[in-house]
Amino acid sequence: MAPTSMLLATYDRYGPPEVLSVTTGPVPRPRPGEILVRVRAVSVNGGELAMRAGRLRPFSGRRFPKRVGIDLVGEVVAPETGRFAAGDLVWGALGRRMGSAAEYVAVRAELLDHVPAGLDAVQAAALPAGTTAITALRDLAALAPGERLLVRGATGGVGYVAVQLGKAMGAHVTGLAGAANLDLVRELGADEAIDYRAPGNLGRFDVILDTVGTGLPAFRRLLGRRGRMVAIAFDPGRPVSSLGYIAAHAPRRRRWVRFFSGNPTASLFAELGRWVAAGAIRPQVDRVFPLADVAAAHRALEQGGVRGKIVIEVP
Template identity: 80%
Template structure:
């Protein structure tokens, strides 16, 4: 439950220069004062996402600039401390995302109420934190790709943070799901419900697919070639080693009526989080936590994700 007295300072993860995981430090700052429409949340857990690694390493400099220190963290699970005029009450267990900003890796965070929802019963903070970015998979498959029952879905990066949700969601939507992952993670992809689990370094001929969900970003032309004539490809990442080439390819194929490729970046609000909760309560989605790190070792959490081979989500706990 929420504390009876809110402290004046909060621990949080920041970095004051671009670089390897070691640039991350845990420092203190005043507890934020929620503004209009915001809720103060005592964060209990966050997950680590690929975009945060790219930001910290300086691979997004054209977008992120050179103003420091920078904060880290996209999603969260925790308890409402100050609900303001929202529909929440103090002590409510909530999950959510900050949208297109970062900073959830902190003990206390002011979050727009429209980016929060109640956590389904039965989930603790660590498992709840492994799911909010799954809203990206919901929108990508349902709204962007319009995945239909009986269609063939290929999930690239099927054991990763968005991919593991996409595999489960694709099955729940009635698709035939093929998941690409590393050899060590094929058992997990099968357990998640994939009809086929294939080593991404394996056979060149994968067959043809109605929908490709790409969470990796590289070699996009090769994966467009596996689309059926009416196929659709949704990329949630682009090639950071060749960003102009990657984004140019997406832009060139986005307007096509057939075999199109479109880029999607999640920006969820409460209705989408509520839908995520309904999928969880129905039993169609379950969290998959790879490892848990304390906030003091957030650099270790980043190193673990960078090494690859992750089975689901890396979670940082703030008890």
């Protein structure tokens, strides 16, 4: 049986990582269709940083306190269902809300799936963003064997999975990353690892996965005649114009650009699990922080140069 109170990460104003604190609150009661999960680990995502810093106020509003955490790995507490039993290790996401950086969360059952065998909670927490890579490359861009794929931000939380997935799908993969991380880009299987600060002549690409959000017009010019760009980020300094540029080029038949924000369900997590079980995708954990150091975890991601995912472990 779960306790009545728990620890959770919140902030009561916009600002730097130091606005984050760990406080106490009531353990949620699952509503019909929800599963109560004892959280063991979550990852830190770029959207959370922009939200916390106040760069997305048109979307996030001014009501406080706010919570952080999008995805989660944890153990099922209750209720037992046809799919889940108490103690099962599951992974998932909260949908269009935040708050998984806590000891307990109530999650709709259709947003959860079992963690693949062989992964512990921290390793598994480095992978949920891979559902974004699957949606971007398979469903939106329809990446085909032999095509040229450029992954911008190739060692970030989505990018490092996209490099592996692109190779598994038979593409020729070029990864852009900082000079210090080019070794990891190669280890992930990229055919080319290039310093984004001095890229030189990159040539043309069939598909570009953009995880950065800035300078989109320059990268769109790298697309071939039938090229497709999927952007999972926009320029937080100019959100309106950035999204406006994407919208203006989305309807085009050639060299189109599309933006999406992931909202994965159980079937997508199951698909990710199959890629992991097949050995095509492996986790890459940059650093692990305890929940008490959530501010330090946010600061580490803001400093850049990450190699995979920054994970928060919930004791």
